[in-house]
Ligand SMILES: NC(=O)C1=CN([C@@H]2O[C@H](COP(=O)(O)OP(=O)(O)OC[C@H]3O[C@@H](n4cnc5c(N)ncnc54)[C@H](O)[C@@H]3O)[C@@H](O)[C@H]2O)C=CC1
């Protein structure tokens with residue numbers, strides 16, 4: 358695409374944030390790309406070495422040693438990896454082909470998905486994500502069979518005459534899509550509901566391996582990444598694994614939709630406006646077992662902030678319906694709309710990126726899937742949703758919150774679920790899984 362002078366100038370000045378938005382294709386990276394990546398990984402991080410030749414032998418030895426010593430590590434790391442590897446390889450190969458043919462939802466029907474990307478684009482172009490004074494150039498990527506649709510979307514964006522929109526690239530070339538982007542919103546993948554059978558997990562993690570390579574090699578070195586496509590936490594972990602030069606704190610997954618859903622549940626229950634409710638927490642995985650926690654939430658009553666728990670004064674509701682309403686919200690929307698949610702997810706994407714880049718309001722935290730540093734007993738090696746505050750583009754996990762037994766059990770269950778997903782994902786990609794603690 359020819360770029361006009363104003364765009365060139367903005368690129369030079371590095372004033373515009375480039376955005377790669379939605380739908381990244383399952384393009385096979387050239388074999389040499391994978392080899393380069395593997396070499397780098399081996400040189401940089403023996404702990405996460407890929408299997409193959411001597412590396413495989415070393416991985417095997419370490420796994421057997423860990424399992425044999427019975428030293429508190431679970432064998433879900435290596436033993437499982439070795440056992441499942443071959444069967445999984447076949448599934449992944451099949452899934453990658455299937456994903457290419459694309460566009461069927463999990464039930465095999467055409468075009469039933471929500472299209473978050475379509476809802477997200479005008480929000481970005483209007484400044485809902487980065488502010489009303491931040492020009493943007495949007496890169497859009499989809500699979501080859503959707504090239505024409507993508508062109509149509511580009512036409513709509515141009516016809517929107519958005520003052521902040523300084524350029525649009527619509528492409529099916531993952532390299533072109535990733536080139537120089539400052540922000541990557543990862544929405545694409547084989548249609549997968551978060552409550553689907555784990556087998557479907559294979560289909561998207563393979564895609565995320567390829568996307569990681571493209572981002573690592575072609576995006577801005579400080580690119581901030583938000584993974585939305587399910588299984589979001591595990592896809593983000595795979596992306597981190599295969600893009601070792603992207604700082605790990607720059608790779609996040611979306612928990613904000615669940616967070617906003619939890620805020621809304623409290624707002625409806627107390628009949629107060631949602632803007633007065635804050636500091637709910639989404640712990641762990643974006644899955645049908647997601648754990649929303651209202652223990653620390655507060656409500657603006659007009660005469661100061663009050664504890665939501667005290668105002669609700671109904672622990673039974675908080676421990677049952679509140680949680681299950683959030684967990685089932687996606688399904689409830691599909692039933693009503695006959696499509697999965699789209700603009701609520703798109704809006705949550707904007708909230709996530711805006712707060713991350715521009716900062717959370719004082720006294721407010723939000724939920725983000727981030728690489729665990731061991732806080733709250735969540736072992737490193739997982740992308741887990743925590744309460745975070747953000748300042749100047751940096752998130753920090755809120756520390757020192759009291760965790761009761763009920764919350765602890767659910768956080769641990771989510772942790773176990775993520776370890777399980779990680780085991781399946783890593784084994785499908787032939788990665789060694791460093792020992793994880795027994796829970
Ligand atoms: N983390 C969260 O809170 C949420 C996550 N999601 C997930 O976000 C993702 C996007 O949702 P929707 O926009 O509703 O889905 P969608 O199906 O409408 O859009 C996905 C896009 O991915 C593209 N695609 C298909 N196969 C592909 C492949 N092999 N490689 C690359 N791209 C491919 C499709 O062409 C389509 O344009 C889904 O995985 C969904 O489960 C959805 C809502 C909330």
Ligand SMILES: O=C([O-])CC(=O)C(=O)O
Pocket residue numbers: 549550551552587614686687688697698
């Ligand atoms: O399962 C889906 O694709 C939608 C989803 O994640 C949600 O609504 O939370």
